[in-house]
Amino acid sequence: MEKFRDIENKLLKRERLSFDDALRMYYEMPVQKLGVLANNIKQNLHGKRVFFNRNIHVETSxxxxxxxxxxxxxxxxxCKDSWEYSIPEIIEKIQQNYKSGITxxxxxxxxxxxxGIDFFTELFKQIKIKWSNLHIKAFTAVxxxxxxxxxxxxxxxxxDELKSVGLDSVAGGGAEIFDENIRKQxxxxxxxxxxxLNIHRKLHNKNITSNCTMLYGHIESYENRVDHMNRLRTLQDETGGFNCFIPLKYKYANNKLGLKKEVSLSEDLKNYAIARLFLDNIKHLKAYWPMMGKESSLLALNFGANDMDGTIYDSTKIYSMAGAQDTKPTISKTEMEQLIINEGFIPIERDSLFNPL
Ligand code: SF4
Incomplete structure (x- = not known):
């Protein structure tokens, strides 16, 4: 399309897209076109490879x-449905799943x-004593x-204390949307x-890599989304410490925001594609299937995503409590590989830092 020739030329020449380019893509570019552009970039980076890992999610409380x-x-x-797992209970959960090959x-x-720190340092020590090779990815910056x-x-x-007892990398949650006015609401x-951002900067400067996220589909505007990704891109230029970007879709059930609907699948795919095109310095883009569902996540692999998170092997409840379809999101390694193959890609099991295993 002639009207997007400038953006296409930039992408062909591997030039960085501007804030305004990203806004134009959100407002004007058809989603199919975004998919083609995002796929080209992904193909150059990863070919047909789609990553996943074998992991367990534990939500301590x-x-x-x-x-x-x-x-x-x-x-x-x-509340009746509150919980706070003790250290032995957490160790038991890991124990139950360790045999399945989690890394x-x-x-x-x-x-x-x-x-506070005492609880978590004790937990990490016990995990590392039992399974020294198990990667601990823990906490949001919040x-x-x-x-x-x-x-x-x-x-x-x-x-420093958490690192000394085994914290290997940090999750990307809590970023929500950076715009201060939306955040207040x-x-x-x-x-x-x-x-x-400063906490992630500190982590990266101490050689602890992390992921980053964006909560979208609530009351934010496209301008807020581009601003959010722009702040992440700027920090990544400085530190290079983000492993992966994960768009997180707002789910409307059982919360106080009071919105009555969620954005469409087409909007999800648009968001994936623009993230792939705009975040030119974050190599991995994750389709987080417990949030989106397996089918939509597989579709996102055609819109720039190259990672399917993991097997989960436990009952992460963050999204099921918000209305996600999968109430016990667990998938076997074989099933994960088959889903990826069926979509026309090559499954690659990875470690937590995205090295192929
Ligand atoms: S997102 Fe939920 S769990 Fe996290 S800080 Fe806010 S209220 Fe607490």
Whole structure:
């Protein structure tokens, strides 16, 4: 299409897209065209390879001192469906799944009112004593800030302590949308955007890589999405420490934001494609299937995504409590490989840092 020739030329020459280019793509470019462009870029980076890993997700507790309006996961401690797993219970969960060949334990949760650094250093020590080769990917920047505050530590010292007992990398949640006005409306108590970015900067400077996310499909505008990705791209230019970008779709069930619908699949795919085209310095783009469902995630592989997260091997509840179809999102390695093959790609099992195994 003649009207997008400038953008196509930039992509052909591997030139960076501007803020305005990304906005034009959101507002004007047909989703099929976005898919073709995003696929070309992905093909150059990864060929037909689609990554996944074997992992277990453990959500240590859903008792939270915050009350983010978009969140369907948090509970007060008195609620019947609240939980707080003890260290032995968490170890038991990992034990049950270790035989299936997991290489990663992904640990995230809420901002628990009393669990500080002592709880988590003890947990990590016990995990590493039993399974020294298991990669611990844990916490969002928001959780790190909270643990540091509860424990009277600086962010820097908190990271050092966690690293010394086995923290290998950090999850990408809590970024939501960086625009301060939107953030005030959907999660007023949450870590400020600049602090979220600073915590990841500190992690990267200490050689701990991390993922990054964007919560989309609520009250944000396209301008807010591009601004969000632009802030991530700028930090990635500085540190190179983001492994992967994960678009997270707002799900409307059981939360206080009060929206009555979700954005369409076409909007999801558009978002994937633009992320692939705009975030030219983040190599991996994840289709997080417990959130999107398997079929939509496989479709996203044709719109720039190159990673399917993992086998999960436990009942992550963050998205099922928000209305996602899969209430027990678990998939075997064989099934994952077959799904990827059926979609015309080559499945590659990876470690947590995206090295093929
Ligand atoms: S999004 Fe995280 S911090 Fe916010 S209420 Fe939910 S669990 Fe708590």
């Amino acid at each position: 859903n008792i939270c001192v915050n009350k983010c309006k978009f969140c369907s996961f948090y509970r007060d401690s008195v 990663e334990v992904h640990i995230v949760g809420s901002l628990h009112p009393t669990r 959780e790190i800030e909270h643990i540091a505050m509860l424990s009277g530590l600086s962010i820097s010292n908190c990271i 959907i999660c007023p108590e949450k870590t400020a955007s600049s602090d979220w």
